[in-house]
Amino acid sequence: xxxxxxxxxxxxxxxxxxxxxxxxxxxxxxxxxxxxxxxxxxxxxxxxxxxxxxxxxxxxxxxxxxxxxxxxxxxxxxxxxxxxxxxxxxxxxxxxxxxxxxxxxxxxxxxxxxxxxxxxxxxxxxxxxxxxxxxxxxxxxxxxxxxxxxxxxxxxxxxxxxxxxxxxxxxxxxxxxxxxxxxxxxxxxxxxxxxxxxxxxxxxxxxxxxxxxxxxxxxxxxxxxxxxxxxxxxxxxxxxxxxxxxxxxxxxxxxxxxxxxxxxxxxxxxxxxxxxxxxxxxxxxxxxxxxxxxxxxxxxxxx
Ligand SMILES: NC(=O)c1ccc[n+]([C@@H]2O[C@H](COP(=O)([O-])OP(=O)(O)OC[C@H]3O[C@@H](n4cnc5c(N)ncnc54)[C@H](OP(=O)(O)O)[C@@H]3O)[C@@H](O)[C@H]2O)c1
Numbered sequence: 001x002x003x004x005x006x007x008x009x010x011x012x013x014x015x016x017x018x019x020x021x022x023x024x025x026x027x028x029x030x031x032x033x034x035x036x037x038x039x040x041x042x043x044x045x046x047x048x049x050x051x052x053x054x055x056x057x058x059x060x061x062x063x064x065x066x067x068x069x070x071x072x073x074x075x076x077x078x079x080x081x082x083x084x085x086x087x088x089x090x091x092x093x094x095x096x097x098x099x100x101x102x103x104x105x106x107x108x109x110x111x112x113x114x115x116x117x118x119x120x121x122x123x124x125x126x127x128x129x130x131x132x133x134x135x136x137x138x139x140x141x142x143x144x145x146x147x148x149x150x151x152x153x154x155x156x157x158x159x160x161x162x163x164x165x166x167x168x169x170x171x172x173x174x175x176x177x178x179x180x181x182x183x184x185x186x187x188x189x190x191x192x193x194x195x196x197x198x199x200x201x202x203x204x205x206x207x208x209x210x211x212x213x214x215x216x217x218x219x220x221x222x223x224x225x226x227x228x229x230x231x232x233x234x235x236x237x238x239x240x241x242x243x244x245x246x247x248x249x250x251x252x253x254x255x256x257x258x259x260x261x262x263x264x265x266x267x268x269x270x271x272x273x274x275x276x277x278x279x280x281x282x283x284x285x286x287x288x289x290x291x292x293x294x295x296x297x298x299x300x301x302x303x
Contacts, residue, residue: 007069
């Protein structure tokens, strides 16, 4: 395959690039930064500016698959400006890709766009949420973003292309992201759960997330797939397992919800929300997880 990736320089994108290279595939990528441009036989960068609607159409040369991950980070204070950047970077980048495909000759057959499990309603019980269970109206800003992103992504099919969506859970990696933030206080014996500690956290090892994106592209799967591991855990359990693996027990009481809200503002919704999400559909579609249990994933990424 020759795959065009947006967000290839980010946490998830880098892993997908490495794994595609290992399998002998060629990667083109779109970046907003001149300094991130490389020109190697199997890794070629192209510039785009989503705000201005500009894109180097040579990025499509020989490309058969697109993986669209790019978007302004949600891990920042959700001011009005930040919210606009978070929403616009996803919706307008998707529209720019659609317009570019519509107006240029290309060989693209399949597109996968990212989304997040934040689209699901907040739910404390352990019933596994499947891909068809989204509420008619969004309960918070993150769900709003996911709904808008998925809605515009669906337009790829109007161009006669196969399209799929991966709803990404909490990504565990040794190169930053959520695990780095969660494990930092634990290392100083300051680890604790959040709120009542009972929120379901649907995590996924970055190797499996990358594997899912590549499996979907190779098999040209269509529709929505949850990008989560088979065994979500509750928040307190997550923190205690991190403590166990690092060898620094988590014994402090949970940080109350109002403190989290004071510290993080509206963005606290990311850490306080509870979603027990099902991995059944992607497993039935032929993907075999490397990390099914939290402890084995943590041993890999925290050791
Ligand atoms: N990591 C997670 O836990 C998680 C969970 C759920 C969903 N997701 C979603 O999955 C996608 C990838 O996640 P990630 O963790 O790899 O994200 P990331 O590390 O923040 O990387 C995102 C990439 O998007 C590009 N980007 C940033 N702002 C942009 C803008 N305004 N316009 C165009 N491109 C922009 C950047 O590429 P350049 O600098 O090269 O332009 C950046 O490398 C994101 O959309 C994220 O929301 C991630």
